[in-house]
Amino acid sequence: MGSAPFESVAVVGAGTMGNGIAQVFAQHGVDVLLLDLDALALERGTAAVERSLARMVKKERMTASEADAARARISTAGELAALGDQDLVIEAVVERAEIKRAVFEELDARAKAGAILATNTSSISITEIGAATARAERVIGMHFMNPVPIMELVEIIRGQETSDETTALVTACSEAIGKTPVEANDYPGFVSNRVLMPMINEAIFCLFEGVAEREGIDTGMKLGMAHPMGPLALADLIGLDVCLDILEVLHRGLGDDKYRPCPLLRRMVAAGRLGRKAGKGFYDYD
Ligand SMILES: NC(=O)c1ccc[n+]([C@@H]2O[C@H](COP(=O)([O-])OP(=O)(O)OC[C@H]3O[C@@H](n4cnc5c(N)ncnc54)[C@H](O)[C@@H]3O)[C@@H](O)[C@H]2O)c1
Numbered sequence: 001m002g003s004a005p006f007e008s009v010a011v012v013g014a015g016t017m018g019n020g021i022a023q024v025f026a027q028h029g030v031d032v033l034l035l036d037l038d039a040l041a042l043e044r045g046t047a048a049v050e051r052s053l054a055r056m057v058k059k060e061r062m063t064a065s066e067a068d069a070a071r072a073r074i075s076t077a078g079e080l081a082a083l084g085d086q087d088l089v090i091e092a093v094v095e096r097a098e099i100k101r102a103v104f105e106e107l108d109a110r111a112k113a114g115a116i117l118a119t120n121t122s123s124i125s126i127t128e129i130g131a132a133t134a135r136a137e138r139v140i141g142m143h144f145m146n147p148v149p150i151m152e153l154v155e156i157i158r159g160q161e162t163s164d165e166t167t168a169l170v171t172a173c174s175e176a177i178g179k180t181p182v183e184a185n186d187y188p189g190f191v192s193n194r195v196l197m198p199m200i201n202e203a204i205f206c207l208f209e210g211v212a213e214r215e216g217i218d219t220g221m222k223l224g225m226a227h228p229m230g231p232l233a234l235a236d237l238i239g240l241d242v243c244l245d246i247l248e249v250l251h252r253g254l255g256d257d258k259y260r261p262c263p264l265l266r267r268m269v270a271a272g273r274l275g276r277k278a279g280k281g282f283y284d285y286d
Contacts, residue, residue: 005087005169005172005173005176006030006086006087006088006169006173007030007031007087008030008031008032008033008084008085008086008087009025009030009031009032009033009086009087009088009089009090010032010033010034010035010083010084010086010088010089010090010111011025011032011033011034011035011089011090011092012035012036012080012089012090012091012092012093012103012107013035013036013041013091013092013093013094013120014034014035014036014038014041014042014044014045014046014076015036015041015045015092015093015094015277016146016239016277017092017120017144017146017148018034018036018045018090018092018093018120019034019044019045019046019048019049020048020052020144020146020147020148020149021090021092021120021144021148022034022045022049022074023049023052023053023070023074023148023149024144024148024149024177024178024179025073025177026049026070026071026073026074027062027066027070027149027177028176028177028178029073030073030177031073031075032073032074032075033075033076033077033082033083033084033086034046034074034075034076034077035076035077035078035079035080035082035083036076036078037078037079039078042076042078045076046074046076049071049074050071052147052149053067053070053071054067056149080103080106080107080110081110083107083110083111083112084112085112086111086112086115087112087114087115087116088115088116088118088170088173089107089111089115089116089117089118090118090119090120090142091103091104091107091117091118091119091120091121092120094245095121095122095123095124095242095245095246095249096245097124097125097128097129100119100121100124100129100132101128101129101132102132104117104119104129104130104132104133104139105132105133107133108132108133108134108135114138115138116138116139116140116166116169116170117133117135117138117139117140118139118140118141118142118170119139119140119141119142120141120142120143120144121141121143122143122189122193122242122245122246123188123189123190123193123245123246123249123250123253124249125159125186125188125253126139126140126141126157126158126159126162126186127159127160127161127186129159130159130160130161130162136159136160136161136162137161137162137163137166138162138163138166139159139161139162139166140156140157140158140159140162140166140167140170141155141156141157141158141159141184141186141190142154142156142157142170142174143155143156143157143190143192144179145192146237146238152178152179152180153179153180153181153182153192154174154179154180154181154182155181155182155183155184155190155191155192156170156171156174156181156182156183156184157183157184157185157186157190158183158184158185158186159186160186167183171183187253187254188249188250188252188253188254189246189249189250189253189254193246193250194250197243197246197247197250197259198250198258198259199231200231200232200234200235200238200243201243201247201259201261201262201265202231203217203218203221203230203231203232203235204231204232204235204262204264204265205262205264207232207264207282208262208263208264214232214282214283217230217231217232218230218231218232218233232282232283233282233283235265235275235281235282236275236276236281236282236283236285237275237276238275239274239275239276239277240265240268240269240273240274240275240281241269241274243265244261244265244266244269247259247260247261247265248261268281268282
């Protein structure tokens with residue numbers, strides 16, 4: 001398997017999304033440098049890739065030697081100074097505009113001239129992130145879905161200055177790693193989260209106002225609307241802090257109170273009930 005047009009990529013952030021993105025590229029024959037400032041996050045990210053590949057071997061979706069080869073293509077580093085001659089860098093750090101801007105400023109200084117800088121942001125303006133660099137025409141949104149090895153969609157978001165060439169390369173690359181790209185323009189939440197997050201927020205309001213119990217809300221949406229999982233379970237999977245951050249972006253960016261985050265969501269995040277990654281959210285996980 002080859003993954004034209006890129007032979008090697010870097011992924012910045014080894015959390016829920018970053019390690020999944022690294023795995024998918026490695027599975028498709030691409031060398032990946034996975035970067036995270038937090039050594040523990042790198043360790044956890046690498047362990048998550050190991051577990052995911054082992055599951056795929058067990059389900060006979062790949063052979064043990066293919067899994068070994070994929071694993072061997074991922075190397076790790078603790079600082080952006082380790083960036084080499086990768087043609088594509090995908091950023092998957094926390095959903096905070098000021099942090100992303102700082103990361104992109106540094107990526108612009110350290111990534112090879114001509115490399116494309118993509119962001120996996122769920123909702124932050126690609127135009128704003130691009131403006132932190134001197135190569136806004138090569139900055140683009142590459143929004144993978146969770147869990148990355150399973151979900152087919154990549155939402156490709158063009159910022160104000162993103163070039164046709166960058167868009168074409170990233171579209172071809174998404175197809176080469178087995179994903180289906182769809183294009184969206186740069187407005188808060190793009191398409192997927194602009195539609196999804198108000199639904200999740202409304203489900204949390206239903207719980208907050210005592211309209212129904214959590215199981216009733218989730219079962220209603222699963223069996224009544226044919227959703228594969230209920231909105232509260234999905235919020236736990238995404239991460240409640242991530243949901244809150246995205247809702248804040250929608251609320252601020254679109255200026256409409258229909259996007260105001262539910263007070264219960266704020267309280268859960270303040271309590272550290274962040275969902276599956278914390279072992280507890282709307283549900284408890286072992
Ligand atoms: N969780 C989801 O379901 C989901 C889905 C689609 C997109 N996203 C987006 O993907 C991005 C990452 O989300 P996540 O859920 O993987 O977050 P996460 O909290 O699991 O991981 C973020 C990682 O970034 C690292 N990090 C923070 N600052 C850094 C820096 N300056 N340099 C290098 N690493 C740094 C952290 O140590 C952490 O390991 C966010 O923009 C989020 O909106 C998330």
